[in-house]
Amino acid sequence: MRVATWNINSIGARLPRLLAWLDSAAPDVVCLQELKSTPEAYPVKELQEAGYESAVNAGGRWNGVAILSKVGVQDVVLGLEAGPGFPEVDDPHEARAISATCGGVRLWSIYVPNGREVDNPHYAYKLEWYKALRAAVAADAGAERPFAVLGDYNVAPTDRDVWDISRFDANSTHVTQAERDAVTALETVGLSEVMPRALKYDVPFTFWDYRDLGFPKNKGMRIDLVYGNAPFVAAVTDSYVDREARKGKGTSDHAPVVVDLSL
DNA sequence: ATGCCCGTTGTTAACGGA
Numbered sequence: 605m606r607v608a609t610w611n612i613n614s615i616g617a618r619l620p621r622l623l624a625w626l627d628s629a630a631p632d633v634v635c636l637q638e639l640k641s642t643p644e645a646y647p648v649k650e651l652q653e654a655g656y657e658s659a660v661n662a663g664g665r666w667n668g669v670a671i672l673s674k675v676g677v678q679d680v681v682l683g684l685e686a687g688p689g690f691p692e693v694d695d696p697h698e699a700r701a702i703s704a705t706c707g708g709v710r711l712w713s714i715y716v717p718n719g720r721e722v723d724n725p726h727y728a729y730k731l732e733w734y735k736a737l738r739a740a741v742a743a744d745a746g747a748e749r750p751f752a753v754l755g756d757y758n759v760a761p762t763d764r765d766v767w768d769i770s771r772f773d774a775n776s777t778h779v780t781q782a783e784r785d786a787v788t789a790l791e792t793v794g795l796s797e798v799m800p801r802a803l804k805y806d807v808p809f810t811f812w813d814y815r816d817l818g819f820p821k822n823k824g825m826r827i828d829l830v831y832g833n834a835p836f837v838a839a840v841t842d843s844y845v846d847r848e849a850r851k852g853k854g855t856s857d858h859a860p861v862v863v864d865l866s867l
Numbered sequence: 868a869t870g871c872c873c874g875t876t877g878t879t880a881a882c883g884g885a
Contacts, residue, residue, distance in 0.1 A: 613884085614874055638884090640875065665875055666883075718885060758885075778885060813885070814872035822869090825885070851869050857884080 605675070605707055605867045607633040609754035609828055610849075611715070611811075611858035614640040615670075618856055619647055625849055626654050629862065632674045633706045635713030635754040638856075639668025639699075646670070663699030669715050669755070675707030684736045700733070701740075709836070709867065710744050714755035719777035727777060730758070734786035738793055745794040745833045750867065752832035753795065756858065759783045761797070764807055765826035778827060787829070795831040800843040800861050808845040811858045818857075819850055828861050839865040 608631040612618040615636065626634070634656070639646065643662040651658055656672040659680040671677060681703045703712040714737065719730040737753070744751045760778050763769040772779045802808035809824025818824065830843065842864040850859045 617874060638874095718883080720883085720885085760885095776885090811885075812869095817869085817871055820869045820871090827885080847869090855869095857873075 605633070605709070605865045606631045606862060607635070607709070607711065607752070607754070607865065608860045608862045609635040609637070609713065609830065610860035611637040611756040611828060611856060613638045613856040613858065615647060615668075616641055616645060617854070619650060621849070621854055621856070623650065623654055625846075625860065626656065626672075629846065629860070631862065633709070633711060634672040634860075635711060636670045636672065637668075637713060637715040637756045639663070639670055640665060641668055659702055659704045661699040661702040667699045667715055669699060669702045669713045671702055671704045671706065671711060671713050673704070673706040676705075678705045680704045684733075684740045701737070707867070708750070709865075710749055710751040712741065712753040712755070714753060714757070716756060716758045718758050719783070722775045722777060722780060730777070731782060731786055734789070738789055741790070741795070742793040745790075747833070748835060750833065750836040750839060750865070752798075752830055752836045752863075753790070754830045754861070754863075756827060757787055757829045758827055759787050760825050760827055761787060761829070765809075767809070767823040767825070778825065790831050794833050796834075796837055798830040798832055798837060798840055798843050798863055800830075800845045800863075803844060803847050809847075809859075810845050810861060812850060814857050828858055830861060830863055836865070839867050841866050
């Protein structure tokens with residue numbers, strides 16, 4: 605089974621690129637983030653014609669997550685509301701999480717709040733959101749069924765996971781110890797990271813800013829991550845960041861992360 | 868070549884992204 609995660613930065617604008625990538629990479633399941641779509645505008649028919657069922661949590665102009673599957677989508681849950689400790693900071697109805705069971709694997713697609721600046725209330729919201737996520741996934745993480753949380757974590761786990769750490773200051777998000785601790789705290793409930801291969805260069809960045817020739821200069825960040833429970837990690841045969849999908853016109857600013865499983 | 872931001876909206880400026 606091949607699963608993937610991709611922040612596509614608008615499913616409306618990205619549909620041609622998405623369909624082409626589904627055809628070439630042929631994943632069984634894809635976790636998508638940043639749909640930037642209303643439920644009505646979500647291209648359910650086009651994706652069906654490509655062979656994928658959709659579970660969708662669409663938030664309109666901002667956010668939005670989905671799970672595409674060729675192997676079924678069962679027991680769909682929208683958001684973190686199902687778990688205790690859902691953060692009440694900012695808008696509690698932002699479309700940032702969805703979970704489903706696909707081909708016997710329980711999967712979450714998450715779009716973690718950006719945080720904006722360390723002194724912005726959105727940063728505290730980001731840390732609260734991580735706490736709620738950990739609580740929400742704890743039971744599945746400890747279970748026997750293969751389980752993984754895939755998505756845009758909006759955190760670079762180490763200094764190596766950004767192109768130049770000296771470009772980040774004390775008010776910069778994505779690289780603070782508190783954010784990194786929030787991610788690694790997922791290990792306390794039984795999850796561990798699946799590290800992808802880079803297809804080029806040493807670090808498998810997943811995001812490059814559109815501005816200032818970010819991609820050609822490889823000024824990237826590794827912020828799209830996969831955490832799985834022990835049965836999921838044991839089944840992994842390969843993982844890589846498909847930076848080819850970042851090339852050319854009309855691309856997302858993120859590249860997909862692909863995980864192959866012997867399931 | 869991978870090339871000088873992009874997507875959305877009570878749109879023609881503002882906001883968010885990271």
